[in-house]
Amino acid sequence: MVKEIExxxxxxxxxxxxxPISMTVGANRIVPAIAIPYPLGNPTLDVKEEKQLRRKILNxxxxxxxxxxxxxxxFEVK
Amino acid sequence: xxxxxxxHYINQFYAGIGGEEFADYKPEIRDGFVGPGMALTGAFGDxxxxxxxxxxxxxxxxxxxxxxxxxxLDMVRSVNPDIFIAGPAFNAGRYGVACGTIxxxxxxxxxxxxxxxxxxxxxxxxxxxxxxxxxxxxxxxAGMRAAVPTMANLALKLLNKEPIGASxxxxxxxxxxxxxxxxxERGSRRAVDMLLNKMAGKPFTxxxxxxxxxxxxxxxxxxxxxxxxxxxxxxxGIVPKGNPDRIESSSASKFGEYDITGVNDLTADTxxxxxxxxxxxxxxxxxxxxxxxxxxxxxEREGIIGKLYNKFYTTVGNGTSTKNSKAFAADFAQRLKNDxxxxxxxxxx
Numbered sequence: 001m002v003k004e005i006e007x008x009x010x011x012x013x014x015x016x017x018x019x020p021i022s023m024t025v026g027a028n029r030i031v032p033a034i035a036i037p038y039p040l041g042n043p044t045l046d047v048k049e050e051k052q053l054r055r056k057i058l059n060x061x062x063x064x065x066x067x068x069x070x071x072x073x074x075f076e077v078k
Numbered sequence: 079x080x081x082x083x084x085x086h087y088i089n090q091f092y093a094g095i096g097g098e099e100f101a102d103y104k105p106e107i108r109d110g111f112v113g114p115g116m117a118l119t120g121a122f123g124d125x126x127x128x129x130x131x132x133x134x135x136x137x138x139x140x141x142x143x144x145x146x147x148x149x150x151l152d153m154v155r156s157v158n159p160d161i162f163i164a165g166p167a168f169n170a171g172r173y174g175v176a177c178g179t180i181x182x183x184x185x186x187x188x189x190x191x192x193x194x195x196x197x198x199x200x201x202x203x204x205x206x207x208x209x210x211x212x213x214x215x216x217x218x219x220a221g222m223r224a225a226v227p228t229m230a231n232l233a234l235k236l237l238n239k240e241p242i243g244a245s246x247x248x249x250x251x252x253x254x255x256x257x258x259x260x261x262x263e264r265g266s267r268r269a270v271d272m273l274l275n276k277m278a279g280k281p282f283t284x285x286x287x288x289x290x291x292x293x294x295x296x297x298x299x300x301x302x303x304x305x306x307x308x309x310x311x312x313x314x315g316i317v318p319k320g321n322p323d324r325i326e327s328s329s330a331s332k333f334g335e336y337d338i339t340g341v342n343d344l345t346a347d348t349x350x351x352x353x354x355x356x357x358x359x360x361x362x363x364x365x366x367x368x369x370x371x372x373x374x375x376x377x378e379r380e381g382i383i384g385k386l387y388n389k390f391y392t393t394v395g396n397g398t399s400t401k402n403s404k405a406f407a408a409d410f411a412q413r414l415k416n417d418x419x420x421x422x423x424x425x426x427x
């Protein structure tokens with residue numbers, strides 16, 4: 001799906017846990033997520049901390065979208 | 079005659095421990111065969127036996143890669159097998175990646191033959207088919223009966239150091255290695271037969287499939303994220319509560335387009351997941367964990383992004399064919415383009 005979106009010329013970032021799959025599929029901008037059943041969350045945290053974590057990942061996603069890449073790139077969440 | 083010693087790797091589901099709610103199961107080693115190992119044992123006859131079975135949850139393996147590899151490698155080493163067999167994983171993505179990864183590790187570290195099995199569209203197949211023999215299976219466990227004798231046969235050939243024939247004869251996924259052989263018919267005859275079949279609309283098999291390099295150039299970066307409309311897309315199956323379009327829990331035949339105008343937070347009362355390939359408890363309790371509408375709304379309010387697009391696109395990426403996924407995305411990508419969406423965040427489970 002990432003490739004079809006990219007094909008129409010819209011930059012897309014793939015946020016997912018198993019990044020090797022994303023590399024194989026051919027995503028160009030990749031942000032690693034937390035876990036398979038909760039990529040953008042963590043049920044062991046309290047609600048506020050969990051939202052903070054989600055915000056951090058999405059901030060990285062926005063950085064990825066705003067960064068020129070010339071090949072497949074993984075953007076680590078800082 | 080001495081029986082060859084086999085170690086078999088399977089996931090929590092095939093071990094009968096449970097489905098997705100047990101996908102975090104840590105590696106454990108059991109004596110003898112478990113689950114599909116029974117059929118393998120039957121196929122081996124008196125030539126080989128499964129001395130131990132290693133069971134590991136698919137999520138545990140993929141989320142704790144280094145630790146899982148190390149633990150499982152130590153387990154395999156402790157029973158000193160002649161061969162390591164994993165799966166078959168059919169079209170289960172995480173299971174396929176786990177099978178390929180652990181086979182590669184065992185092959186490299188213990189220097190023994192390995193074999194696994196999966197469906198050609200399993201992401202693990204693309205990642206590992208040139209590194210080991212992967213038996214070509216159907217896309218679901220209904221293909222177990224056909225897969226087991228092929229795997230057992232190839233395993234015995236590897237153990238006896240017999241030559242392995244061409245992929246099409248032996249039933250493994252083509253790995254790029256070419257084997258010279260004399261065919262019954264000469265080339266010109268085969269080419270004309272192929273052409274006649276093609277013209278008559280009958281099935282034919284090419285002898286030289288073109289490599290599939292489906293890569294898309296990265297789109298230029300967004301210049302000013304503060305002024306653009308960003309859309310959310312997911313393969314994690316998030317849908318309005320009740321799944322109004324009945325998107326299938328696996329092998330999805332459709333995608334959903336849902337309006338989120340005025341929605342600031344996805345709650346347990348309003349959204350859920352239709353996905354059947356991961357434990358749905360966490361997404362059902364708070365779907366923002368998969369489709370982060372809440373934070374995107376905050377970004378919008380704070381001016382960090384221009385706008386959150388008022389619709390999201392969703393499907394279930396669980397055994398869904400590449401062909402379907404491609405068609406879904408080609409369709410909604412055009413809609414996004416028409417509505418001047420300039421960036422997409424796609425989340426996957």
